[in-house]
Amino acid sequence: LTFKQPTTLALNDSVGYRLQEKVDTNWIDLPAEITKVDSIGLKYQVMHQGKPTTEYQLIIDSTLFTSFIGKTTNHETISFRTKSLEEYSILIIELTQHTGKEVIQILDKNDAIVKELHATDPKVRFEYMKPDTYYVRLFIDENSNGKWDAGNYRQHSQAEKVYYYPYDIELRAFWDVEEIWNYTELPILEQKPKELVKKEKK
Numbered sequence: 001l002t003f004k005q006p007t008t009l010a011l012n013d014s015v016g017y018r019l020q021e022k023v024d025t026n027w028i029d030l031p032a033e034i035t036k037v038d039s040i041g042l043k044y045q046v047m048h049q050g051k052p053t054t055e056y057q058l059i060i061d062s063t064l065f066t067s068f069i070g071k072t073t074n075h076e077t078i079s080f081r082t083k084s085l086e087e088y089s090i091l092i093i094e095l096t097q098h099t100g101k102e103v104i105q106i107l108d109k110n111d112a113i114v115k116e117l118h119a120t121d122p123k124v125r126f127e128y129m130k131p132d133t134y135y136v137r138l139f140i141d142e143n144s145n146g147k148w149d150a151g152n153y154r155q156h157s158q159a160e161k162v163y164y165y166p167y168d169i170e171l172r173a174f175w176d177v178e179e180i181w182n183y184t185e186l187p188i189l190e191q192k193p194k195e196l197v198k199k200e201k202k
Contacts, residue, residue, distance in 0.1 A: 001046040001058060001080065008041040009065040017064055019048055022055035034064075053084045089171035091126040092178040093136060098122040101142060102183075107135040111196050118146070131173045135193055136165035138183050164191040 011034060019032035030048060037043040044065075046058060057079045063072040093104055102119040106126055114134065117124050118141070139148045139162045151159040163183040171177055183191075 001056075001078070002037070003044040003065075005042060005065075007067055009044070009067055010041060011036065011044065012063055012066060015064045016061045018059045019046060020057050020059065021051075022057075027057065050082050052082055055079070055081050086174045087131075088127070089129045089131055089173060090176045091129050091134070091169065091171060092123060092176065093119075093126070093165075094123045094178065094180045095119060096122075096180060096182040097184065099140070101140050101144070102138050103141050103146070103148075105137045105139075107137055107196070109133060109135075109195065109199070111135070111199055129171050131171050131175075134169050134171060135196060136169065136179070136181070138163045138165075138181075161188070163188065164193065164196070166191050166193060168193055168195065 017032075017034060019030045020027040021030055022028075032046055032048040034044055034046055037045050050056065057077055060073065060076045060078070062075045065073045091106065095102060098119065098121075100120060104117055104119055104124050105113050106115045106129070108114050109132075115126050115129070117126065119138075139160050141147075142160050143149065148162065149157075149160050151157055165179065165181055165183070166186060169177060169179060
């Protein structure tokens with residue numbers, strides 16, 4: 001469960017919250033932690049490995065989050081149900097050349113990052129993917145800081161290289177899709193799929 005907001009929020013650690021799982025007719029408390037995903041507090045995540053086809057609720061006490069102008073959250077109960085495994089797909093990307101510095105990003109039709117994994121092995125497995133059409137991008141994390149870095153003129157450093165898988169990938173429910181990718185096979189300027197190029201121009 002992820003919280004996204006348009007303004008920076010601070011987490012009040014002294015305020016309580018509870019994640020509960022429905023077992024028969026009872027709500028059972030679960031161990032869970034809310035952590036900040038980004039560096040500025042626009043995105044938080046409830047860290048708990050859920051089960052398929054299960055009902056949950058997150059009970060949030062008031063003032064759990066506070067904005068920079070002093071506004072606080074209300075007391076809320078958020079109910080949700082996880083999908084069955086049959087409703088998801090698995091995407092496997094196998095790199096024919098692998099250095100261990102590659103970071104693979106799965107993109108949606110708007111060129112936004114859906115998932116991202118460091119390619120510690122030549123085969124990278126993306127699980128729990130919603131059926132849809134996706135694109136794949138890769139960058140070489142030369143300094144191993146987990147993010148793409150632009151070039152720096154003063155430091156005489158080049159931007160980290162970015163590669164695109166040149167085709168879209170369609171995922172269907174309860175399918176495993178495996179793609180083998182040599183990311184240097186095509187010149188970089190010819191790699192980006194036409195659909196994303198058109199979106200960028202718009």
